[in-house]
Amino acid sequence: MSTALQQTLSVTEAAEARRSIRVYESTPIPREHLHEILRVTGLAPSPWNLQPWRFVVVDDVATKALLQEAAHGQKQVGGAAAVIVMYSDMTNAIDTVEETVLPGMQGAAREKAVKEICDTFAAMSADDRAAWGFAESNIALGFLLLAAQAHGYGTSPMLGFQPDRVKAILGLPADSRLPAMVSIGIPAEEGFPHHRHSVERVARFV
């Protein structure tokens, strides 16, 4: 499978080609491919450029086995070349706001922006803050699935796992939230064809 070719997949082609894949070739994923997929993922927008998403990429066999246990034994966890555990970490996102404020903002404008961000999140409950970061991270998850497909990799985003066990296995912060555990690798099955609502069924034009 030519990665160079796959990189030319358009957004439409990637969305059409993508299916949830649960059986993978054992071929490992080169680190630079994973790096590039996460770089593209990180281009997702977030209010105030806060980028609350974080990732642990697991290809270690023993750790994948532990994650599989925490995911009710789902075989696509241990059987994938890698598993990307995506989490949002609002504590870290707010701690690093000086890094994410746009560099074009300087002086008083910069101080004002930092203060506005910190004040906004300080006024929220811990739960609401976590829910906010979780929602924004799900947008980036959409980018991740398309970026992986465009590079020739199949994925299966999973919600069926015990978040507290996964946090313990990977040493994630207690207040982090996990949009998905994503298995990724070269597909060894076709997956199910799409069966989607028509646009007319889900959209109204005013």
Place this chain on the structure above:
Amino acid sequence: MSTALQQTLSVTEAAEARRSIRVYESTPIPREHLHEILRVTGLAPSPWNLQPWRFVVVDDVATKALLQEAAHGQKQVGGAAAVIVMYSDMTNAIDTVEETVLPGMQGAAREKAVKEICDTFAAMSADDRAAWGFAESNIALGFLLLAAQAHGYGTSPMLGFQPDRVKAILGLPADSRLPAMVSIGIPAEEGFPHHRHSVERVARFV
């Protein structure tokens, strides 16, 4: 701007080109382009193929003006060729589960799948159910932003609006949740260059 050319944007190109755009040309967006962007958006995955996302696409001037008021006067609402209000509607998603269960499932397997889905959501609180649909819809929002860019359109996903006012203006269900109001049109500004965390800053490899 050639739409045919723009449709060839790869996932990486679309992610790199996309910036939040707040000033647009007045050129209207052909209905078939909006339709195609929403078709690609709808290819986003969701557990059990539930597809809880719904859309109202507004290009009516008077309705855009009302939405702008509900969005604290943000000019990119009234000034965009169209505004896509995205919402998740779990009540409707569960009511239409017979339409979304994969057609390959028939007989007892189909009945079992429908029952499992209905039982799972019936066991949740109304808030948890709404939060679930909201999270999945944010994945589709990632698809929408890339699909729009690939078709030559700039976007600005906004969270700064009064959801209850927007629901009242558009007649959305009270229990729906709104991932974003997205202004969309041909860009008339460049937007800010990306300023993102490095992959090394947000990812750990195990």
